[in-house]
Amino acid sequence: MEDWIGELDITIEQKKNRSVATKIYFQGALKVIKPIYLHEENFPTFYLSNVGGGYLDGDRYRMQIDIKDNAELSLTTQGATKIYKTLKDCVKQYQTFNLGENAYLAFVGDPIIAYKNADFYQKNIFKLQATSALFYTDILTPGYDEQGDTFTYTQLHLLSEIYIDEKLVLFDNMKLVPNHQKIGEIGFMEGYTHLGSCYCIHPDINQKLIDEISELLYQEQGELRVGISKMSVPGFSLRILSTTTYEIEKLLIIVQKFINERLYNRNVAFLRKY
Template sequence: MTYTGYLELEVGKKHDRSVITNSYFDGVFKITRPTYSPGGLPLLTLIHVGGGYVDGDSYKTKVLVNESSRLALTTQASTKVYKSPRFGVSQTMDFYLKNNSELYVKQDSLIPYKDAIFTQYINVYMSSSAVFYYTDIITPGWSEDGKSFQYTKVASKLKIFMDGELAVFDHQLLQPCGQFEKIMYLEGYSHIGSMFFIHKHMNQSHIEELREQLGSYSKHIRVGISCLPVNGMVVRLLAHSTPVIESIFSKCEEFIRKHLYNDEKIEWRKG
């Protein structure tokens, strides 16, 4: 199959340092040269040179993080999905995390415009000793008539396999149809944020403490934090703007880095 954008990455250890051992990209996908945090974590930025996703586009990302290796992957800018009523747009991301590896994925917001159809598949194959961190944000695109939620459908399926067994399955399906403003839908909020974090030392007491810390934001957002069937959590946010969700995710990351690493949060520099 020919993809509109294709990216393949492999990370390994060399001289006690995580390095990119193999990379290949094709189509509209490009990557920056890695930058390194003071702790030696390599950060790569994914660049889309096409300007946006259009009808019939398909994208594939494959990342392998080998034993005891680490990688942080982010995007250069928001992902814009334009009118795509015939074929829609599809994106697949496959992540492979070996023993004691760490992968941090932070995406800028997805912006579906009028009549956009977007389907995303995220598959994570990880060891129980690995660490996985993932965030995404969905922001409704601008429309000429000023109305919200003009996109047709946004679907995201995330599957996390741990030691070969399906541990987490999350299906987020958004089909506005004029319903989102009503009770039991988004109830007046326009932006949705999701964060998944899995770490063998993450426990219920951590989650309770984080809930307490985020309680002060309850006047401006809706936030829910749930335990996963494995050691980890999922955070869901409803808000009125992307920066608000980004700031909450930053607070969550700061909490994680402090309590589980005794370190500062990742510096997500843009290339």
């Protein structure tokens, strides 16, 4: 059994046309700030926080989010996930998201910053129904190095599994190991330093909508490298290569704004963090 440095459990249910938290549990280094309802939204936004300020050698974290039928939830982080020197045992984080019928989850977090000798493993499991909807993002960023070197972390390993009606529909196993891979070259980062990812699933996503998003990204990408792929279910995955976090966040907001306006007829809430 793992000795958890931080744990977090949240359950969201729909009550009287409003999504509310019926369970909030956290202990150790993970905590959640009291939920807020932005603008006129009828579902909560939670800000997740690591009270320790960063992830250290051998840390273990666990998070489970349960969104019941017809309920909605927006999650973000209060700041970047900072992975510091990890010489003995890698940092591990396990995140599980269970979505009921017609449930919705948007998780737009701040970057994961890997400093020199950082070793980080994250496993995400998403369990959806055919009517569920998901918008999830990740951004990987190298930390500051006094010598000006870019890829000084030991390893970044992000594993994501998405299930719909208990069937595996996406398996994303991304592993960056600078000492054993030519990270900066073709097939990896191709001269870029920052990597953004996005998974978006909704019953109404089709090829036409994906083509529109692709054209929108083409117009906005500038010097970035962007790739979008249709899933085997109504949804798409997105990869963005950049040299700055800001440019990735900008594109992800554009995509989220498009999805919200087209599929939900609502705007993207500004997630104030200061």
